[in-house]
Amino acid sequence: MLEANDTDALVAALLDSCCEQVLETMFFAPVLEPADPASSSGAARVDTRLTFEGKPSGAFEVDADPGVARTMAANFLGVEESEVNEQQVDEVLAEFTNMTCGSALSSLGCVEYFHLATPRTSRPVEFAPSINGVRRAFLLENGTLGVCLRVDLDGM
Numbered sequence: 001m002l003e004a005n006d007t008d009a010l011v012a013a014l015l016d017s018c019c020e021q022v023l024e025t026m027f028f029a030p031v032l033e034p035a036d037p038a039s040s041s042g043a044a045r046v047d048t049r050l051t052f053e054g055k056p057s058g059a060f061e062v063d064a065d066p067g068v069a070r071t072m073a074a075n076f077l078g079v080e081e082s083e084v085n086e087q088q089v090d091e092v093l094a095e096f097t098n099m100t101c102g103s104a105l106s107s108l109g110c111v112e113y114f115h116l117a118t119p120r121t122s123r124p125v126e127f128a129p130s131i132n133g134v135r136r137a138f139l140l141e142n143g144t145l146g147v148c149l150r151v152d153l154d155g156m
Helices: 004-026 066-077 086-107
Strands: 046-055 057-064 113-116 120-122 134-140 143-152
Touching (some): 004 086, 004 143, 057 086, 066 143, 086 143
Antiparallel strands (some): 046 057, 046 120
16 A cells, blocks of 8 residues: 555656646647646636546546636637637636546556546635645646645545
């Protein structure tokens, strides 16, 4: 059985790798450098969360500066940022959440099966993380993107 610190280090490395890959290949948004995950607390964000059940179970959360979310949506949809509405931004951030969570879980190596719930998106004026897990953040062209993964490996 992995120790908690080993598990956190593994999850952090997976988040770094999976986020960078999904951002670059599907959203044409390269990671410029790591960012401080705590810097998003208290700021206006677009926030998307999902839970997953199976072996393992847990939760995943993505929070983004509104400008980052809009740029990601435009890049994903292949349109100008001015053509993207808030519903499309929410839907695309939910899709990023699905892709990245699925990629990270599939890369864990100890996964037997899992089912992702439908992501839920909100726009808090003062963001506060709702998931206690491994948090990572990345500086992109128009701001920051944060992710958090909680993986419950106890039942494995």
